[in-house]
Amino acid sequence: MAGISGLKVIVKKNKMKIVVLISILVLSVSCRNKEIKSVEKIDTSKETEEIISENKSKPDTSYTTDIPHIEDFQNEVMKEEDILFNGRLKKYFTLSEFETVFGQNDSIKLLLEEEPCYTIFENKDGSVDPEDKYLYKEGSRFENSKDKVAVDEFKFTKSNFVLFKGIRLDSSTSISDLQKIFPNATKNIGSMDVYKEGKVQVIQLREDENNVSDGHINIFIKNGKLYSMHWWYPC
Known part of the structure; x- marks a missing residue:
C-alpha cells in the first residue's frame, strides 16, 4: 500500500509539472503573438504616414480645368x-x-x-x-x-x-x-x-x-x- 501511495504522489507531481509547462508555453505563444501584432501595427502606421507624406509632396492639380478664360x-x-x-x-x-x-x-x-x-x-x-x-x-x-x-x-x-x-x-x-x-x-x-x-x-x-x-x-x-x-x- 505504501508503494502505491508513493506512486500516486509521483504521478500527481508529474501532472503538475506538465500543467506548469503547458501554461508557460501558452503564455509564451500569447506574448509572441502580441509582439508580432504590435510590430505589424507599427509598420502599417509607418506605411500610412509615408503615403500621406508622399501625397503632400505632390502638387495639387485638382484646380486645373479646361474652362476658357473670359x-x-x-x-x-x-x-x-x-x-x-x-x-x-x-x-x-x-x-x-x-x-x-x-x-x-x-x-x-x-x-x-x-x-x-x-x-x-x-x-x-x-x-x-x-x-x-x-x-x-x-x-x-x-x-x-x-x-x-x-x-x-x-x-x-x-x-x-x-x-x-x-x-x-x-x-x-x-x-x-x-x-x-x-x-x-x-x-x-x-x-x-x-x-x-x-x-x-x-x-x-x-x-x-x-x-x-x-x-x-x-x-x-x-x-x-x-x-x-x-x-x-x-x-
Whole structure:
C-alpha cells in the first residue's frame, strides 16, 4: 500500500509539472503573438504616414480645368497693322497712293455737307477744315484732308479685297469662311438696317486686345457673302 501511495504522489507531481509547462508555453505563444501584432501595427502606421507624406509632396492639380478664360469669349480683334486694302495699302495713306491703287474717285462730298458726328482728321477742338471731304469709289468711302486719306467704309467688290494677316477676304468670302477666322464674333452675329442697303447681317470686331478703343469695326454680310466693313465710333 505504501508503494502505491508513493506512486500516486509521483504521478500527481508529474501532472503538475506538465500543467506548469503547458501554461508557460501558452503564455509564451500569447506574448509572441502580441509582439508580432504590435510590430505589424507599427509598420502599417509607418506605411500610412509615408503615403500621406508622399501625397503632400505632390502638387495639387485638382484646380486645373479646361474652362476658357473670359477673354476667350470676347469678339476677335482686327488691328489696323494687320490689314492691307487690295493687298497694298493700310488704313492711312496719301492722296497719290489712293489714286494709284483705287484710281480716280467717282464723286466727292464735303464733310460740312454730310455733318458726320465723328471724323478721322478732325482738329483738336473737334472742328473740321472746310476743305475736308469724302472720296467715293465703287461704293467705298474715304476721308480726305489735304494730302491725307483714310478708309472709312470699304465695300468688297470683284476688284476690292482685304488681306487680313495674309488671309484674303473678298466678295466671295462666306459666313462659314468667317467662322474659321472669327469664331466668337460670328457666334454673336446680328442684323442691322443700313441706309440704302436694307437689312444686312453684321459682326463686330474689336480694334485692340485691351479694349482701349471705344469704337469697333462692323463687318457686314449680305446674301451670305462678305459685303462691306466700317469703322464705328461713338459721337
